[in-house]
Amino acid sequence: MKVVVIGGTGLIGSKLVGRLADQGHEAIAASPSTGVNASTGEGLAEVLQGASxxxxxxxxxxxxxxxxxxFFRTGTTNLLKAEAEAGVQHHVVLSIVxxxxxxxxxxxxxxxxxxxxxxxxxxxxxSIVRATQFFELLGMLAEAEARDDGVHVAPVKIRPIHADDVAAAIACVAVGTPVNGTIEVAGPEEFRFDELIRETLSAKNDSRTVVPDPGAGYFGAPLEETTLLPAAGAGFGENRYADWLAQQK
Structure with missing residues (x-):
């Protein structure tokens, strides 16, 4: 099966291309660096020839x-138009819980x-695959809420997930039957967001204070206790946060 991965050279995309290739599929990494740009339409018709x-x-x-x-409106519009012309039978996208x-x-x-x-x-x-926050991006989340007196983080629930588990979930969906709906994936453990960020910074020897702040949001969006959690019926990854964190040292 030919599978074209838009964004195939990034964090998730590169892992996904590798997994699909290991399964015997023709997995194509498509990105501006490989001559494919969904925002401009460059290279789409060529790369989608024969893609399922x-x-x-x-x-x-x-x-x-x-x-x-x-970026998302124009790129997605161009991509869907090219897919229709090429006869693509399944469109999979990674989104956010x-x-x-x-x-x-x-x-x-x-x-x-x-x-x-x-x-x-x-x-x-x-098929829309929504994932929770990646382990690999927790540092970025901390920086987004950094202030003069420390890092302000809402004391809400969160189930972060390893990028490998996201790629594994998408690979499974991609070679399966379209669900014409949404699938959610999350990590195997639930944390409190502020405590998780505190542990992440500590592992990096970052001495900044983490301030539990109910008013702190998610890149501006307000958070309630379960805003970042998946709904019932979500799938869960296998990789645990502590194991991943130990590998970063």
């Missing part, structure tokens, strides 16, 4: 409101929601 499945794990280079909306709940004051999440809706109304069979 397209997986989009691309990420916007800028989170500025207009730029991120343009809590998309409906995180849109307030968060331009990135609003853009992902628009992307999801474009896919749902495209007429192409699809």
């Amino acid at each position: 499945v397209v997986v989009d794990v691309s990420n916007a280079p800028s989170w500025e409101e207009e730029a991120v909306m343009s 809590g998309t409906e709940r995180l849109q307030e004051k968060n331009s990135y999440i609003r853009a992902k929601h628009v992307q999801e809706n474009l896919i749902k109304t495209s007429g192409i069979p699809y």
Whole structure:
């Protein structure tokens, strides 16, 4: 089976291409560095020839409101049009758990929601895979809430997931039957967000204070106790946070 991975040279994409290739599929890493740009349409028609499945794990280079909306809206529109012309039978996209709940004051999440809706109304069979926050991005989440007196983090529940487990889940979905709906995946353990960030910073010998702050959000979006958690029926990864953290030292 030929599977084209848009964003195939990034964190998740490179892992996904490797997994699919190991399973015997023709997995193509498509990104601007390989001559494929969904935002401009460059290379799409050529790379999609003979493809059965397209997986989009691309990420916007800028989170500025207009730029991120343009990236996901234009890129997804171009991609879906090219897929229809090429006869692609399954469109898979990586999204974020809590998309409906995180849109307030968060331009990135609003853009992902628009992307999801474009896919749902495209007429192409699809599967949306929503994942929780990656272990690998916890440092970035801490920096987003850094202030003069420390890192402010909401004391809410979170189930972060290893990037390997995200790639494994997407690989399984990609070679399966389109669900024409949403699948959620999360890590095997539940934490309190502020305690998790404290542990992450400590492991990096970062002495900044982590301040439990109910008013701290998620890139601007307000958080409630379960905003970042998946719904019932979600799948869970195997890799545990402590094991991953030990490997970073």
